Amino acid sequence: xxxxLTHLREGSRAxxxxxxxxxxxxxxxxxxxxxxxxxxxxxxxxxPVCASELALYNxxxxxxxxxxxxxxxxxxxxxxxxxxxTKDINLHFPLLSDFNPKGDAAxxxxxxxxxxGEAARALYVIDQGGMIVWGYIAPTGINPGADGxxxxxxxxxxxxxxxx
Amino acid sequence: MCRYKILPHFLGPIxxxxxxxxxxxxxxxxIPITKQDHIEGVAxxxxxxxxxxDYECPYCGEAYHIIKRVQQDIGDDLRFVFRNFPLGQxxxxxxxxxxxxxxxxxxxxxxxxxxxxxxxxxxLAEEDLVSYAYLLKLDVSKFVSDMRAEKVWQKVDDDxxxxxxxxxxxxxxxxxxxRRHEGLYSYYExxxxxxxxxxxxxxx
Numbered sequence: 585x586x587x588x589l590t591h592l593r594e595g596s597r598a599x600x601x602x603x604x605x606x607x608x609x610x611x612x613x614x615x616x617x618x619x620x621x622x623x624x625x626x627x628x629x630x631x632p633v634c635a636s637e638l639a640l641y642n643x644x645x646x647x648x649x650x651x652x653x654x655x656x657x658x659x660x661x662x663x664x665x666x667x668x669x670t671k672d673i674n675l676h677f678p679l680l681s682d683f684n685p686k687g688d689a690a691x692x693x694x695x696x697x698x699x700x701g702e703a704a705r706a707l708y709v710i711d712q713g714g715m716i717v718w719g720y721i722a723p724t725g726i727n728p729g730a731d732g733x734x735x736x737x738x739x740x741x742x743x744x745x746x747x748x
Numbered sequence: 749m750c751r752y753k754i755l756p757h758f759l760g761p762i763x764x765x766x767x768x769x770x771x772x773x774x775x776x777x778x779i780p781i782t783k784q785d786h787i788e789g790v791a792x793x794x795x796x797x798x799x800x801x802d803y804e805c806p807y808c809g810e811a812y813h814i815i816k817r818v819q820q821d822i823g824d825d826l827r828f829v830f831r832n833f834p835l836g837q838x839x840x841x842x843x844x845x846x847x848x849x850x851x852x853x854x855x856x857x858x859x860x861x862x863x864x865x866x867x868x869x870x871x872l873a874e875e876d877l878v879s880y881a882y883l884l885k886l887d888v889s890k891f892v893s894d895m896r897a898e899k900v901w902q903k904v905d906d907d908x909x910x911x912x913x914x915x916x917x918x919x920x921x922x923x924x925x926x927r928r929h930e931g932l933y934s935y936y937e938x939x940x941x942x943x944x945x946x947x948x949x950x951x952x
Binding site: 636637639640642643644673674675676726727728729730731732734 | 908
């Protein structure tokens, strides 16, 4: 039995990563941090539960855009698999490939299941300053939905307004 | 070449206070059932089953037949509510089909249209929807204009977002007396879960 993963604490600094988004384009977290970033780790392309999780996030993208938040999907699949999967379910947000070294980014976010060799379904909301403001790792087999992420983005937005 | 638009905007340094969010492991139905909902069964029923569904989703198509059987076998103890959760990016006809069902609602034929749509999941193009409106003896020109009406569009959207807020993560998603049904939705599983809740209701 795999030990339950614990997400990185709210208020801690989000570890940086540089991962391929396409065969010839890399994305670094640090380069995106002028806006909130939402990280969605998921186990694998083309598996039915993940497809519905990714499909859901794909539907609610306008809500992320409203908060100027950049959504990134991350799994250990390679970029070619990501390209095929993106086309297959008509995705409109980038999937990053945590392929080499395998699971390196997922490990930094406590979201790597060693026994399975893939990421857990983990969600993180990171603010403009690079701090984790919300994190959640779903138990195996549970598809986490989007209510928690949206509430976190809305709270962040309100706090930004108050601070401004 | 860049396939995606990743365009950071500079917002400036901002001071933020942190709070810890509570994590709910079992999702609850956050938007209560109202007169705007599509309801089969009586308000006094011991159990209310809410489905968030998509007319083009094959799993919802399977669930449709299962729910009919469960309704028949459980009878008056069960009330069934259907809310729209069209995943339009993977199911190109799902949003229009949902609007078709809502346009039929304007002429008091929601459940009739709902059934026709689930029984014809492979034919949900707009001309198919119009032919179902004929079949159900609706005022077809009104049906066609209602499909484009703001209030119909809004109803589908409101249903969808009520689902997102309740943690709906795919289709079909069921709530039994407000609590998400995490198990499978075979006839046996669904009936057993409903009967368990009904028994509790009888004891209380």
